[in-house]
Amino acid sequence: MGFTRSYAVTSEGRSSVAQLVDCVNVRRTPQVRDQILAGTFHRVRDPADGEWITVEKPFGYVDLDRRQYYLVRPRNERHAFREANEQLMRMVSVLPAEYREAARFRLVFGLAELREKLLAQDAGIDDRTLELVKTYVIHQHPFLVQQPRLRLTLQDRTADDLVIHAAYDHTPRRFEVRVPSAMISAIAKAREPLKKALAKAHRHNIADPKDKLKWVSIGRWIPGLTVLDSLRAVAAALRKGTAPDPGSAGFRDMLARLPRGSQLPPWAKRDLDTLFNWAVQKKDSKLQDKLFEIRYGRDLEDDWALNDDPKDIDTLYKILRALPESNVEGNVALREIQLDKGGGGTYDPNSRDIAIGEKELAAQERFEDVFRHEIGHAVHEASQKKVDDWLQATFGWQMFDAARDADIDRWVGLLGGYGQVSAVQKTQIRGYIRAAVGGGSSWNPPQTALAPAGHPWNEPDYKPRMALARTGADWYMNNHAWLLHNGSRFAANYWYATLMVVSDDTLAFVNTKMPDNYAAMSPLEFFAEFYALYFDLDDPQRKNIPGDVAAWMKKNIGPAKKAGAKKQAPAGRSMDPSRSPSGKKRLRP
Ligand SMILES: [Zn+2]
Numbered sequence: 001m002g003f004t005r006s007y008a009v010t011s012e013g014r015s016s017v018a019q020l021v022d023c024v025n026v027r028r029t030p031q032v033r034d035q036i037l038a039g040t041f042h043r044v045r046d047p048a049d050g051e052w053i054t055v056e057k058p059f060g061y062v063d064l065d066r067r068q069y070y071l072v073r074p075r076n077e078r079h080a081f082r083e084a085n086e087q088l089m090r091m092v093s094v095l096p097a098e099y100r101e102a103a104r105f106r107l108v109f110g111l112a113e114l115r116e117k118l119l120a121q122d123a124g125i126d127d128r129t130l131e132l133v134k135t136y137v138i139h140q141h142p143f144l145v146q147q148p149r150l151r152l153t154l155q156d157r158t159a160d161d162l163v164i165h166a167a168y169d170h171t172p173r174r175f176e177v178r179v180p181s182a183m184i185s186a187i188a189k190a191r192e193p194l195k196k197a198l199a200k201a202h203r204h205n206i207a208d209p210k211d212k213l214k215w216v217s218i219g220r221w222i223p224g225l226t227v228l229d230s231l232r233a234v235a236a237a238l239r240k241g242t243a244p245d246p247g248s249a250g251f252r253d254m255l256a257r258l259p260r261g262s263q264l265p266p267w268a269k270r271d272l273d274t275l276f277n278w279a280v281q282k283k284d285s286k287l288q289d290k291l292f293e294i295r296y297g298r299d300l301e302d303d304w305a306l307n308d309d310p311k312d313i314d315t316l317y318k319i320l321r322a323l324p325e326s327n328v329e330g331n332v333a334l335r336e337i338q339l340d341k342g343g344g345g346t347y348d349p350n351s352r353d354i355a356i357g358e359k360e361l362a363a364q365e366r367f368e369d370v371f372r373h374e375i376g377h378a379v380h381e382a383s384q385k386k387v388d389d390w391l392q393a394t395f396g397w398q399m400f401d402a403a404r405d406a407d408i409d410r411w412v413g414l415l416g417g418y419g420q421v422s423a424v425q426k427t428q429i430r431g432y433i434r435a436a437v438g439g440g441s442s443w444n445p446p447q448t449a450l451a452p453a454g455h456p457w458n459e460p461d462y463k464p465r466m467a468l469a470r471t472g473a474d475w476y477m478n479n480h481a482w483l484l485h486n487g488s489r490f491a492a493n494y495w496y497a498t499l500m501v502v503s504d505d506t507l508a509f510v511n512t513k514m515p516d517n518y519a520a521m522s523p524l525e526f527f528a529e530f531y532a533l534y535f536d537l538d539d540p541q542r543k544n545i546p547g548d549v550a551a552w553m554k555k556n557i558g559p560a561k562k563a564g565a566k567k568q569a570p571a572g573r574s575m576d577p578s579r580s581p582s583g584k585k586r587l588r589p
Helices: 031-038 075-092 111-122 127-140 142-146 181-189 191-201 223-239 249-257 266-281 285-296 310-322 361-382 384-395 405-414 423-437 463-469 475-481 504-513 523-534 540-544 547-556
Strands: 003-011 014-021 023-025 043-045 052-056 059-063 068-073 104-109 150-157 161-168 174-180 333-337 353-355 398-401 483-485 488-493 498-503 584-586
Touching (some): 014 043, 023 361, 059 361, 068 075, 075 223, 104 111, 111 127, 111 150, 127 142, 127 174, 127 191, 142 150, 161 181, 223 266, 249 285, 361 523, 384 523, 384 547, 405 488, 405 498, 423 498, 475 488, 475 504, 488 504, 498 504, 498 523, 523 540
Parallel strands (some): 023 059, 068 104
Antiparallel strands (some): 003 014, 003 584, 043 052, 150 161, 161 174, 398 498, 488 498
16 A cells, blocks of 8 residues: 655744655555655655755565565664664564565665665665675775765766765765776675675674675674664663663773764763763762763764774775775776755755654554555465455455446446346446546546436436445545445445445454454455454454454465564654654555
């Protein structure tokens, strides 16, 4: 379906409402992939001054044909990559076994990283190779890492080069790096020795396809990130009553390596305040001094070279020594580029953007539900006949194509037939039905011409007309009003341009025992919602699933098992806007 939800975006006291997506299903909404590549996805106007801003929020990205299952989290939640990785693996645990084969699971932070994955894929470059290419770029132009929080992002590919942009979190300078294509193939060929060098040097082996962490990024080597995650854990434990040991090596190491002053994300400042208040209570003035220094201190100059972990530097050089001595060495061209405001179609860290994190567990739950729902569509498509037959036999679901006379006749037949009408009138009635269903992709009934007075269509109890009249806008919410006949209810579907029938019992089940009456939207949405519920072992409504229905699912789709990872409150905290999900709207089914 790809839900969109309304989010309030607030800037300088003025707010507007943005429609944002919880899960992208590329097969069903292919235009979203193009929007991501064009840099126009999740762009909204700043309510204060009308400038474009990019909204970073968590969402699922599912591309069934390319077998990609990505979890996208806001860029400022990179430090929480372990927790996010657990979330991703929990989400994809509902994939049937045949889908898991050759599936690509990825954790991605921010739209720029997502765009890069899609670009690399279109260019036929494996993302692990791409990260090694970035290492090579740093090797060639080490000054790039002399400012903290470097981001290297693939921007484009020309016939001869890969174009990579270098930018920083905290400074506005930007560089363009061009890496010759020959170098890319050389690095791709050297993957195996590079993987071995990394295995020796570093625990984050981004070159290894067997790596359990699905964030494939040299960002994992930035020591400040893992240390921020330690800070988060220490502060969270302290709030729950477990005090840290300031004398321990781990704690001292954390303080030494934390980013300082303006480099700290807002949540980290709050976590430092938590520690600081505790140090005040304990009357530990030495610790207070240290924390103060970190909170307001001068920034460290260099993320990669001046940090206190010599192993990281060692790693880099080991890898770079292992790189092929090729004739293209030294050909990595670099130039500084000027900032163009609103710069066409890229997600630049220097552009203004806002991040929406998952603040509550409830929100996280919902967003994982949507992901499961999209997987449900895929499973349905893969076993169309089997699932359709079951939906009809067990739930009375049938859907008929309003473009086809034979389908219209079958639907009318279930309603008791056309009645005493002439052949000409029958043709006219088919036309009225088709007009009343409309052309699809709408949530509202179309404007239709009326049949002439005295036409059988206008008889007060003419059921096909009544069924269409009672369908209503956003028909799934209105399902109690659908025309009831012989224990089934009849309605039009303005999205698919179809005619539907479903048993009244099924609708009662949807309305009282399923999480969302969107399941009444169509048999497809019913199955996707049902699938999401069946595989959500924590959902209190799961117990409502009748035994025989659960047994069919287990036999034909697969057993619902507890995923390895437990659900937990997300560590990431959003910086900015006040968020109020003020209702949801469907972007597409
Ligand atoms: Zn759907």
